[in-house]
Amino acid sequence: MKTREGQLEASGLHFAIVVSKYNEFVTSRLLAGALDVLTKAGADEKAVEIARVPGAFEIPLVARRLAGSGRFDAVICLGAVIRGETPHFEYISTEASRGIAQAAWEADLPVVFGVLTTENVEQALERAGAPERNKGAEAARTAIEMATLLRTLKATKKGAQRSLKQRKTSKRKR
16 A cells, blocks of 8 residues: 655745734734744745735635745645624635635645634634644644645656556557
């Protein structure tokens, strides 16, 4: 049985991070966690581009544009939607998650969901705090692993295509 998985080695990879300015007291911590993981995994500071958007609802559009640009190996989406007294929370969190997933499918690229959806500020700060619980750091690790896994699968696909061509060519020569 053949098993493939990504590695936590970011050197040579390019990342985009889309981060919401809304609830910046939380999203700035998510961003710091993501950047820490990327640099510790070997990503060059020049290979990381940050796009700041007004809120979580705007993340998918910018993520889609960046993912489709061909310049990045993965896009990391960071935001914080905190439940309030109206149904606004459901609308924003649903559309942000749907849009981020759609961006990944359309671009055939890892577009990683790092948007917190919490009941209160305390939960948001807890998930944006210590490195082992920071969801921005977790999103960055996921992006690295997915980017390296997809590179492996891409190389395998090219190898399989070459192998098929070689078999066809050798059959014609016989």
